[in-house]
Every structure is written in C-alpha cells, then in structure tokens.
Amino acid sequence: MSLSFAPPPPSPAAEALRAEVRDFLKREMPDLGPRDRLDPWSNWDESFSRKLAAQGWIGMTWPKQYGGHERSAFERYVVIEELLAAGAPVGAHWIADRQSGPSLIRFGTEAQRQAILPRIAAGECYFCIGMSEPDSGSDLAAARTRATAVQGGYLVNGTKVWTSGAHRANFMILFCKTDAKSDDRHAGASQFLVDMQTPGIEVRPIIDMKGGHHFNEVVFKDVLLPEEALLGKLGDGWRQVTGELAYERSGPERFLSSFALLVELVRAIGPDPSDRAAEAIGRLSAHILTLRRLSRSIAGMLEAGQDPAIEAAVVKDMGNVLEQEIPEIARLVIAAEPDLGSAEGYAAVLAQTVMSAPSFSLRGGTREILRGMIARGLGLR
Amino acid sequence: MSETSDLLRATAERLFADHLHKETHEAAEAGTWPAALWAAVEESGLAGAMTPEAAGGAGLEASDALVVLNVAGHARLPLPLAETMIAGHLLGRAGLKVAAGPLTIAPAAGGAFAARRQGAGWWIEGEAARVPWARHAAGLVLLADSPDGPVLALVNPDQVSLRPGTNLASEPRDTITIAATLDAGVVAPSPVDAAGLRRLGAAMRTAQIAGAVRFLLDLTIDYVNTRVQFGKPIGRFQAIQHMLAVMAEHSAAAEAALGLAADGLDAGRPVLVAAAKARAGEAAGQAAAIAHQAHGAIGFTREYDLHRASRRLWAWRDEFGNEAEWQRVVGRAAVAAGADDLWTFLTAA
Incomplete structure (x- = not known):
C-alpha cells in the first residue's frame, strides 16, 4: 500500500492573506531576540494572542x-x-x-460551544491537554486517571504529567477512564472539558533542563466535574482522540521549530558562502520546501474531508528529523560555543536549539510510535 | 496535476504492463534495443507529451507530462523516453521539425559543441560524454555555442562518431564526437542555455527517481510481508517496520520533489527544480540502501527485480547534477535572499 499525497490545490485567497500577515508582523511583532523566536508555539504571550484575535486569526475556520x-x-x-x-x-x-x-466543534454540546469558542476566538481563553500520565506515555490506553459517575456529575482522581501550560490555561481537555470493567484497552475512556479552577486540581511545576517552566504535573483529588463537562460520548474517548491526529501532526509547527536557527545561520554565513555552507543551506532549504509541500497537501486532504493520519505521521517524523538536524549541521558550518546568555544571536539560538531539540521527536507522538503507525499504514502487521 | 495527469498515469501504467516483461528487461540489459516496446510507446503518443502542439505533440505542461516519467521510473522502462520528451520539447520550441523515433540530447554531462555559419548552412564540432542512449537515437539534439548565441541542432546518427559506454543500470551512456556541415533547416536559436538543458534533465530524472523509489517501496513491502524468519513474516519485527517507515518517508519526499520540479518548470522558477533534484537524489540513495538491507542476499542477485530499480537510482542521482551541485544552487540563492528574507525566498522560490 502506498501513501497518497494529493498535490496542494492553489489558493489565491490564502496568498493574498500572506501579505496582510507580513504587514501585521512588521507592526506588531514583539522585539524578541533570536533565542526567543525559536519554537514559537512554546512562547506564551497573551497580549499578542489578543492582537491576533483582533485580526480574526484565531478560530479562523470555525463557524461565525x-x-x-x-x-x-x-x-x-x-x-x-x-x-x-x-x-x-x-x-x-x-x-x-x-x-x-x-474538538469542541466536533464533539461538544451546543452549550459548550457557545460558552467557550467565542472566548478562544477572542484570544482570551487558553487550553492544555491532559493525556500523559506517570505510567502512561506513548501507551495512552494505559491511562489510569478515572472519572466515576456520581450524583451530580463525575468524580475524578489521578495524575496527569508533562502538561504544557497547565499553570496558565483556563481549561484542560482531559482524557481518562470511565469504565473500569471493559476488557478492550481502547474502550471505556472518555474526554472531559475541565475548568482549571475546579476545586481539587493541583498544578505542580516541572522545570525543564533549560530551567524553563512549560511542563506541569496536574493532580486530581476527588475533583467533582458537572455532568455537562463530558465532551462527546461517554466511552468514545479513544476514537475522539485518535480522530484528531492528522490535525495535530501535519502542520508547519512540525518542521519549523528550529527555523530561527536557520535564519541566524544564514546571517552568520553572509552573502558569499563557501561551497560547504551553500550545500548545507541548500540541503536544509530543499527539505523545508518538500516538507511544506507535503504539509500543505495534507491541509488540502483535510479540507476535502479525508483523514490522512498516516500521511500526517510521515510529515511529523520527517519534520522532526529536519528540526533536529539543523543544529547539528549549523554548529559545524559556523563554529560557536553554544551559550544561552550570549549577546550574540547565533550562539544563543544555537544553545536554545540544541537543548530544545530532544523534545521535537517526543511531543505529539514519539518517533517510534509514528514509525510504527506508518508501517501499519503500509500494510505491515 | 489534473484529470489529464490521471489519464496519462493510467495510460502509461497499462502500456508498460502490457509491453514490458522480464525478458524485455533482460534483453535490454544485454544491449538489445527493445524495438517492439519502443514502437508501442511511440504509437501511444506519450513520447510527444511535452512537444508543442504546433510541432505535432501534446503540448502538455510539465505538471502533467512528468507523470509519464514517474510511471516509467516505477516500471524501470529501458527506453530514452525522458530524453525523447526533452528533445521534442526543445525542437518544437525552437521551431525545428521534430524527428520521429527515439531522440536524445547532448551535452547531458561533460563536453561542449561549437557552431558557426558556413555558407547557407552551419558547421558544428565538439564532443560530449555520457550521452543517454546515443547509439539507439534516430536523432541527436545538440546544444552548441555560436557567435549568435546558443543554437540547437538536430543531427543524424551517421553524422557523429560514437564510443559506447553505460551507466550502472546498463543503460547506454555514449561519448559522441562530431565535425560536420549541417543544413540551415536543422539549426535554430536554442530556447534554453546549457543551465536550462541541465534543469530539464534534472526535472526528468527527479520524476523517474520518484517512480523507482515507489517501486522499491512496493517491492519491499511485499517481501517483508511474505519472507518468514523466526517463525513470522519479518515485517512483524519492529526494526524492519521502522526501516520501511523511513523508506516511505523518502518516497513521499521524492514524490513531493517531483511536484516541485514540475512547478519549477511550469512557472519558470529554477530554484524549485534545483531543490527537487537535490531532495530526490537523497531519497534515491536512502531508499535503495533500505530496500537492499530489508531484502538480504536475494536482493543482490541478477535474477531478482530489485537491482533494476536500485542500479537506476544510483545512476540517476548523479546524472544531470548530484545533490551537492543542486544544493549549492539552492543555497546560494537562499543566502542571496538573506537571513531576513529567507522565509520569503522559501515561500516564493
């Protein structure tokens, strides 16, 4: 079985928008140094989110x-x-x-949609995802956090971990077990829309090796969720979670995490590159061009109502390889001792990339999980 | 790509399935011209896919025409279909008559020709190495420098002397030498310069590489699902699964490169063709290595079909420019755009 990537259809409307976004960025982009432009979807800036919302650039595809x-x-x-x-x-x-x-549009109740979606689109309501647990990483079906039906709702107990942004998010979409008896590992799980202010939720910081605070451990101790917190159908959690994978894995954030370093590498090389430097930049550029074509192809397939989950895994895995190659190639083309505190842009962004790179092929599905999925998609069992 | 390309893909697949057999491959590898296969291809009109309509071709854009070469690469087609397509395309654009039969183009690699007016006609001389399929060509399209700028000349096989050679896949790559007088009617200002000819060749090889990589992927999936060791198909081992996943990624990248090459030709954006050949060349080497590793010793034999794709990939990745050559083209263009416009360069390229 071969994978299928339809050519990305032309979209003049989208291209017209490109100039508008670039103009906006010239005016409104915060003055960040190169190291703070790396891996931009890890950088939290609520005022910038509100500015984007004012442009109509959050919730862009959602119903008015x-x-x-x-x-x-x-x-x-x-x-x-x-x-x-x-x-x-x-x-x-x-x-x-x-x-x-x-997810709310697809599975939420009308009340959930009306309560939450306009706030997200206004850039003032933020989410985190409660999936991984201490004993359930890649093996999501092994989750042990449990919601038990009680009078007036569900009682949640358990611990989520590696939850990015939980200390700042307004809501979590929680994946947990709701049926203790099911033999099927993939049955008996559900999703909940959890207000992070609910009593009994404790968010504990986990400091990463760079000294940054993105991750958290989130402990649920007898947390009472109202019945209306259920997202989608009881017992359908696994299907709901896996149905979103193509959206999560095929976007440009899966191959642009190190782009800020590539920019600084080009700056450091200057206008008269050695053959070796030109080959390095040319190779990385050629990879970005092909990945971007594949990623846009998936956007087209999603728009056409297909579910290219395997193709998305291909883009994510290849994109992560590229993101991790960029620092390894850069440091040999332009030598610099990586230094987070350097006033020099290149050394600082190199340091930031080297220490962020391991996460690229872990978050959102590890390399090993993705390659297993791709192999099954090819017909290997 | 379009309905036209879907139709072309189906036509080419059926044609090669009907006329290209194991014996055809073996005879071609032994040096025999597959005349019946060529006749079927010529009859189908596919060879004229990129020849302008005014010159009797289909006049298709590269985005449609390259699909045919993609299928040809998958079929390991032992014919100068790419070269005939380029030759017809260039002759037609130059306003020259497009000769019937298999055609080739030179120089494809090293070498050069010089031409000058002589009486009512032209004098042309020079030598080119590794000219694809020269010994079987009914006409050779030579790109020559002249005092008037680059010219295109259609020469007959009997006007050149030829030293045979082959590429790794046993495809003819001959050295040709010419010192001859030509009629004015077979020489015209060239629509491309040497770099343009190299780009056309690179785009064609990109399409063929993507097809051959896809063939290797298909073949290897079948093999690992049927070959049993330690009591189960080896495709059940995670080590094998992950190799095949990486191979599928290279296959997807090569197909995307084909799309870039077609866009680059159709929209006149040379850097896309350069990026395409650079990426496809990388996929060629990686996919061939994985296919051989997964197959073990059987893949190393002349009997088994794997080598017909892997040997072509090892040859094609170095023809019309290897990865490093094209990476330099892309890289120099990127640094010329500069750090602050790198993204603009990549999205407009």
Whole structure:
C-alpha cells in the first residue's frame, strides 16, 4: 500500500492573506531576540494572542456563530506558517486554536460551544491537554486517571504529567477512564472539558533542563466535574482522540521549530558562502520546501474531508528529523560555543536549539510510535 | 496535476504492463534495443507529451507530462523516453521539425559543441560524454555555442562518431564526437542555455527517481510481508517496520520533489527544480540502501527485480547534477535572499 499525497490545490485567497500577515508582523511583532523566536508555539504571550484575535486569526475556520471567521484551511495555514516562520509568540492560544476548539466543534454540546469558542476566538481563553500520565506515555490506553459517575456529575482522581501550560490555561481537555470493567484497552475512556479552577486540581511545576517552566504535573483529588463537562460520548474517548491526529501532526509547527536557527545561520554565513555552507543551506532549504509541500497537501486532504493520519505521521517524523538536524549541521558550518546568555544571536539560538531539540521527536507522538503507525499504514502487521 | 495527469498515469501504467516483461528487461540489459516496446510507446503518443502542439505533440505542461516519467521510473522502462520528451520539447520550441523515433540530447554531462555559419548552412564540432542512449537515437539534439548565441541542432546518427559506454543500470551512456556541415533547416536559436538543458534533465530524472523509489517501496513491502524468519513474516519485527517507515518517508519526499520540479518548470522558477533534484537524489540513495538491507542476499542477485530499480537510482542521482551541485544552487540563492528574507525566498522560490 502506498501513501497518497494529493498535490496542494492553489489558493489565491490564502496568498493574498500572506501579505496582510507580513504587514501585521512588521507592526506588531514583539522585539524578541533570536533565542526567543525559536519554537514559537512554546512562547506564551497573551497580549499578542489578543492582537491576533483582533485580526480574526484565531478560530479562523470555525463557524461565525461561535466567533469564528469561516475562512479556508489554506488561509489558516498561511497565517500560522507566517507566524511560526517569524518566531511570533503564539503559545498561549496555540492548543485551543489547533485542537481544543475543533474538538469542541466536533464533539461538544451546543452549550459548550457557545460558552467557550467565542472566548478562544477572542484570544482570551487558553487550553492544555491532559493525556500523559506517570505510567502512561506513548501507551495512552494505559491511562489510569478515572472519572466515576456520581450524583451530580463525575468524580475524578489521578495524575496527569508533562502538561504544557497547565499553570496558565483556563481549561484542560482531559482524557481518562470511565469504565473500569471493559476488557478492550481502547474502550471505556472518555474526554472531559475541565475548568482549571475546579476545586481539587493541583498544578505542580516541572522545570525543564533549560530551567524553563512549560511542563506541569496536574493532580486530581476527588475533583467533582458537572455532568455537562463530558465532551462527546461517554466511552468514545479513544476514537475522539485518535480522530484528531492528522490535525495535530501535519502542520508547519512540525518542521519549523528550529527555523530561527536557520535564519541566524544564514546571517552568520553572509552573502558569499563557501561551497560547504551553500550545500548545507541548500540541503536544509530543499527539505523545508518538500516538507511544506507535503504539509500543505495534507491541509488540502483535510479540507476535502479525508483523514490522512498516516500521511500526517510521515510529515511529523520527517519534520522532526529536519528540526533536529539543523543544529547539528549549523554548529559545524559556523563554529560557536553554544551559550544561552550570549549577546550574540547565533550562539544563543544555537544553545536554545540544541537543548530544545530532544523534545521535537517526543511531543505529539514519539518517533517510534509514528514509525510504527506508518508501517501499519503500509500494510505491515 | 489534473484529470489529464490521471489519464496519462493510467495510460502509461497499462502500456508498460502490457509491453514490458522480464525478458524485455533482460534483453535490454544485454544491449538489445527493445524495438517492439519502443514502437508501442511511440504509437501511444506519450513520447510527444511535452512537444508543442504546433510541432505535432501534446503540448502538455510539465505538471502533467512528468507523470509519464514517474510511471516509467516505477516500471524501470529501458527506453530514452525522458530524453525523447526533452528533445521534442526543445525542437518544437525552437521551431525545428521534430524527428520521429527515439531522440536524445547532448551535452547531458561533460563536453561542449561549437557552431558557426558556413555558407547557407552551419558547421558544428565538439564532443560530449555520457550521452543517454546515443547509439539507439534516430536523432541527436545538440546544444552548441555560436557567435549568435546558443543554437540547437538536430543531427543524424551517421553524422557523429560514437564510443559506447553505460551507466550502472546498463543503460547506454555514449561519448559522441562530431565535425560536420549541417543544413540551415536543422539549426535554430536554442530556447534554453546549457543551465536550462541541465534543469530539464534534472526535472526528468527527479520524476523517474520518484517512480523507482515507489517501486522499491512496493517491492519491499511485499517481501517483508511474505519472507518468514523466526517463525513470522519479518515485517512483524519492529526494526524492519521502522526501516520501511523511513523508506516511505523518502518516497513521499521524492514524490513531493517531483511536484516541485514540475512547478519549477511550469512557472519558470529554477530554484524549485534545483531543490527537487537535490531532495530526490537523497531519497534515491536512502531508499535503495533500505530496500537492499530489508531484502538480504536475494536482493543482490541478477535474477531478482530489485537491482533494476536500485542500479537506476544510483545512476540517476548523479546524472544531470548530484545533490551537492543542486544544493549549492539552492543555497546560494537562499543566502542571496538573506537571513531576513529567507522565509520569503522559501515561500516564493
């Protein structure tokens, strides 16, 4: 079985929007150094999120009745790739815009949609994702956090971990077990829309090796969720989670995480490159061009109502390889001792990239999980 | 790509399935011209896909025509279909009559020709190495420098002397030498310069590489699903699964490169063709290595079909410019755009 990537259809409307986004960035892009432009969807800046919302660039594809703008997937694609390439701090609203909002549209009740979506689209409501647990990483089906039906709702107990932004998010979409007896590992799980202010939720910081605070441990101790917190159907959690994978894995954020370093590498090389430097930049550029074509192809397939989950895994895995190659290649083309505190842009962004790179092929599905999925998609069992 | 390309893909697949057999491959590898296969291809009109309509071709854009070469690469087609397509395309654009039969182009690699007016006609001389399929060509399209700028000349096989050679896949790559007088009617200002000819060749090889990589992927999937070791198909081992996943990624990248090459030709954006050949060349080497590793010793034999794709990939990745050559083209263009316009360069390129 071969994978299928339809050529990305032309979208003049999206291209027209590109100039608008670039103009906006010239005016409104915060003055960030190169190291702070790296991996932009990890950078939390609520005021910038509100500015984007004012442009109509959050919830772009959603129905107008929920505060959306009914733009095409390609228009959204252009906006997010321009923001990422510029290193704009899009972290605050990223999860809500990319997957929580679409999940609410797909599975939420009318009341949930009306309560939440307009706030996301206004750039003032942020989400985190409660999936991984101490004993359940890649093996999501092994999750042990449990919601038990009680009078007036569900009682949740358990621990989520590696939850990015939980200390700042307004809501979590929680994946947990709701049926203790099911033999099927994939049955008996559900999703909940959890207000992070609910009593009994404790968010504990996990400091990463750079000294940054993105991750958290989130402990649920007898947390009572109202019945209306259920997202989608009881017991359908696994299907709901896996149905979103193509959206989560195929976007430009899966191959542009190190782009800020490539920009500084080009700056350091200057206008008269050695053959070796030209080959390095040419190779990385050729990889970006092909990945971008594949990624846009998937955007087209999603717009056409297909579910290219395997193709998305291909883009993410190849994109992560590229993101991790960029620092390894850069440091040998332009030598510099990586230094987070350096006033020199290149040494600082190199340091930031080297220490961020391991996460690229872990978050959102590890390399090993993706390659297993691809192999199954090819017909290997 | 379009309905036209879907139709072309189906036509080419059926044609090669009907007329290209194991014996055809073996005879071609032994040096025999597959005359019946060529006759079927010529009859189909596919060879004139990129020849302008005014010159009797289909006049298709590269985005449609390259699909035919993609299928040809998958079929390991032992014919100068790419070269005939380029030759017809150039002759037609130059306003010259497009000769019937298999055609080739030179120089494809090293070498050069010089031409000057002589009486009512032209004098042309020079030598080119590694000219694809020269010994079987009914006409050779030579790109020559002249005092009037680059010219295109259609010469007959009996006007050149030829030293045979082959590429790794046993495809003819001959050295030709010419010192001859030509009629004015077979020489015209060239629509491309040497770099343009090299780009056309690079785009064609990109399409063929993508097809051959896809063939290797198909073949290797079948093999690992049927070959049993330690009591189960080896495709059940995670080590094998992950190799195949990486191969599928290179296949996807090569197909995307084909799309870039077609866009680059159709929209006149040379850097896309350069990026395409650079990326496809990388996929060629990686996919061939994985296919051989997954197959073990059987893949190393003349009997088994793997080598017909892997040997072509090892040859094609170095023809019309290897990865490093094209990476330099892309890289120099990128640094010329500069750090602050790198993204603009990549999205407009």
